[in-house]
Amino acid sequence: HALRARRSRRPSRDAEAMLRPAARVRLPRIDTTTCLGCYACVDACPYDVLAVERYVAVVARPEACCGLTLCEQRCPNGSLTIEGGAPIEGRPRLGDDLGSLDVPGLYLAGDITGLPLIKNAIHQGAFAAARVAEDLRKAGDRGPGLDLIIVGAGPAGISAALRAKELGLSFEVIEQGSVAQSIQSFPRGKLVFDQPLDLPVTGKLWLKESTKEELLAHWLRIVRKERLPIAQETRMVSVARLVGGAGAAADAPAGFAVVTEPRDGGPRTERRARRVLLALGQRGSPRRLPFELAAEVEGRVYYHLADARSLAGQRVLIVGLGDVAMEAAIALSRQPATEVTVVYRGGGFRRGKTRNIEEMRRLVAASRLSLRFETDVAALTADPRGALAATLASPSGAEAHPCDAVLVLIGSIPPWSALRAAGVRPTVEPSDRSAPGDVEGTTPAGPPP
Incomplete structure (x- = not known):
């Protein structure tokens, strides 16, 4: 019965084709x-x-x-x-089983593969874990170490962990933040819509038409109930492939050494596993302002907005004009006694969801927020009393803009440095630009990812 149940959950060939991102x-x-x-x-x-x-x-x-x-x-x-x-640039070279074509034994799932939407990440995670189990079964002797290390505890990582547990694999999940960090970064009360997905072990990981809080609570209950081994606040430093072994082919994967360290610093630890699944997000690290921030300023600069109420009653400067920045501005404009100013270096709306652009225009017309085009942030300073001010540069010159908090929402740097270090190569080299859906609001800092 268990074997029939497992087989019934295997995706059809059409479903498998949908799990592969377009090239x-x-x-x-x-x-x-x-x-x-x-x-x-x-x-x-x-x-x-x-x-x-x-x-x-x-x-x-x-x-x-x-x-x-x-x-x-x-x-x-x-x-x-x-x-x-x-x-399409910046897509990892993947096989039909979501395995890397450059690093045998290394699998990828989630947003980093180029296939968007949470439901697709959930499908990919379960699919990749099943392929790992099949790969290990064919390889024979287990040997030392874990069967699988999963890097990332988002939708793909949690789904892969549930499937790995059902299939009897020994595994551990490494997460540099906390479980479902990407969901936690959604604005408070954000509605998430999609179709329910049946998953092994716990039934439905996805909640139809749920808020961010409902979805997050549901996922955390699943993680606790299933006692998934997740090492939170643990950053992956490197993934090194161990090749060969007695009687093995020269290119046969003998396993991987995964080096990790505590997110806030500390001694490094090496973990061994026969296979590795990188269940990473596309966004990687947030782009930052192109200048150093003093200690007294850094604590008032934020790179995401989880709850607009936390900044209610303050003067907030938002840098950027992508959908994320516009949604933050709209949410903050609804808070009492909150002054919102959005600065963008471009001359107008370049792209964005129609409903966000229309709402921004409505709020500007109603004097609910200020929108300044062709404006960049040149500096952030605090006076001896701690009052924060931004130096805004525009064609008309530089001016000081007093504020209490700064939201920098200018996109993010995809995690290609980590992928390249692991040996993964893109189909076409990615250009230096933000992750999809965001628009830069200032000059990107640092070299291309």
Whole structure:
């Protein structure tokens, strides 16, 4: 019965194909002669890529398209099709089993593979763990160390851990922050919508139409109930592949040495495992301002907003104008006695979800927030009394802008340095730009990732 249950949970070939990220840019193509203008594709797209203009669908935001094909599936008469184009940069070279083509025995799952949405990360994590179990079964003798080390305790990592436990693998999860850190960084009360997903062991990891708090509480209950071995506040320093062994082929994976250290510093520890799954997010580390911050200033500069109430009644300066920055500005504008100023180095809205742009314009018109284009942050200083001020540079010159807190939401640096150190290579070299969905608000600091 257990064997039949396991087999029944194996994805079909069509489902497996959906777990693999697209290697090339995939954009909707609309036949305007047959398009009904029914909004089915517009409503299906979670990224506001499509719009209806003059009674037909158009691709309004091609840069935001992730090639999910939801729009194509919802089109009632086949007027919309997805077509491939140029290779996508910054995608790891992966096989059909989500294993690295450059490092045998190393698997990847989650946002870092280039496939967006939480539900896809959950599917990928469970799928990768099953492939690891099958790989180890074929390899034979277990040898010393764990069967699997999972790096990352987000949707993909938790899903992989649940599947690994069901399959009887010895494993450990390494997480540099806390469990479901990406979910914790969502704004307070944010609604998350998607389809429920049946997973092994605990049933449904996903809650349909849940708030951030409901989803997080549900996941933490699962982690506690299943007693998943998760080392939190533990940073991965390096992953080194151990090759060969007695009677083994020269390129056969003999296992991996994973070096970790406490997030806040301390002695390093080496862990050994036969296989490694990198269940990392695409965002990596947040981009920071391109100058050093004094100690008295650094504590008032933030790189995400989890709860707008924490800054209520303050003068808040937001740097950036991507969707994350706009959503933060909108949330803060609703707090009592809160003064919100958004600065952006560009001359206008470059991209973003239509509803966010429209709400920003409405709030500016109502004097609920201030939006300054062609403006950059040149410095942040505090006077002897601790009062914080930003030096804003614009075509009209420099000026001091008093504030109580600064939110720097200018995108993030994908974790390619860690991937390259592990031996993973991209299909096409990534350019120096923010993670998808964000727009830089100032000059990026440091070299390209």
